[in-house]
Amino acid sequence: MNIDDYVIEKARRASLAARMLSNAGTEVKNRALLSMAEKVKRDKGDILRANEADLKNAKKSGKNNAFIDRLSLDEKRINSMADGLEKVASLPDPIGEGIKMWKRPNDLHIEKVRVPLGTIGIIYEARPNVTVDASALCLKSGNSVILRGGKEAINSNSAIYNIINKAAIGAGLPEGSMEFIDVTERKAVEVLMKLNRYVDVLIPRGGNGLISSVVENSTVPVIKTGSGNCHVYVDSDADLNMAEDIVVNAKTQRPAVCNAMETLLVHKDIAEKLLPHLGDTLKKLNVQIRGCSKTQELIPNIKLATEEDYAKEFLDLILAVKVVDSLDEAIDHIYKYGTKHSESIITNNYASSQRFLREVDAAAVYVNASTRFTDGGEFGFGAEIGISTQKLHARGPMGLSELTTAKYMIYGEGQIRE
The missing domain is CATH 3.40.309.10 (Aldehyde Dehydrogenase; Chain A, domain 2)
Known part of the structure; x- marks a missing residue:
């Protein structure tokens, strides 16, 4: 497999889907999220079996208790992921929301509205819940998402992705809305970090090493989710x-x-x-x-x-x-x-x-x-895509609004600038 071509194709598909997602109605997005929640609950046995394989490998390789805890899934945590999907579906859709409107002396009417960021790449470590949380928030905010989890959670992430992606497409979202990079070689991340043509922003979730590497090496804009001392x-x-x-x-x-x-x-x-x-x-x-x-x-x-x-x-x-x-x-x-x-x-x-x-x-x-x-769910965001410790453009738990940017819509009646 040529990793460069593989990752580029994933990003290309996600970028095409982002164009369609940006105009997807709230009803279809909510239908997809609720279907994803239903399938996660229904197929939790498949997820637990996959997670058991990851845990066995992690313990064999001597991972510490903190790592094992982040990697571990049980019925309660899986139900919590499904609940998060349902919660995000119940939240107001931020896309198209009017932020501000005003009229200029020349009678131009200017409106500032929320629009999606586009295609978001999520690079994360041994946190299988991120596969669900990130997908939910990206889709509801009209963004496509490229998921690249850590190799230690490859079985868990693959099982979750296959379930929720099938559910989302079946509910009417375009193919490519969620893409999952299932190769574990570091080269895949290196390629993703340079795909400015297709990827609008990267969000790393994990330890200092991962976050610093993405911040220092990416040519794609990065939202930094920092460690917590x-x-x-x-x-x-x-x-x-x-x-x-x-x-x-x-x-x-x-x-x-x-x-x-x-x-x-x-x-x-x-x-x-x-x-x-x-x-x-x-x-x-x-x-x-x-x-x-x-x-x-x-x-x-x-x-x-x-x-x-x-x-x-x-x-x-x-x-x-x-x-x-x-x-x-x-x-x-x-x-x-x-x-x-x-x-x-x-x-x-x-x-x-x-x-x-x-x-x-x-x-x-x-x-x-x-x-x-300090958590997206506890703040009422349904879930979070990470906790940003930077100051541009988002800070704290990142919910739906933080995954949007702004567009100015200007209404005129033939005005020209003198």
């Missing part, structure tokens, strides 16, 4: 019971995802009241704690945190802890080590909460809530 800062005026509940949830509810907390910052005035009991709770939940010297005094038998620990996205049951002297020090620490993903303050002090909201530079900033809510 997320912090929770417990202020001196925090409710300690609330703080413990939020910290435990943010770290342990699902540690292998980008919106899990990686570093806990605690104000010195409440450290002695909070950390001993919280430390015991976290240890019982198998969390490995690495803390500053003050933290070591309050939580015995833990490792001293290093500079690398404070900068790391663990994606595991490992937590860096630091006792800080002030809100200023907490914000400075986040600026130094954060990845502009999700940050949270636990406090009953209104002035402190507002300072944190204003001064912390991140896609999502919370007051008295877990960072685990």
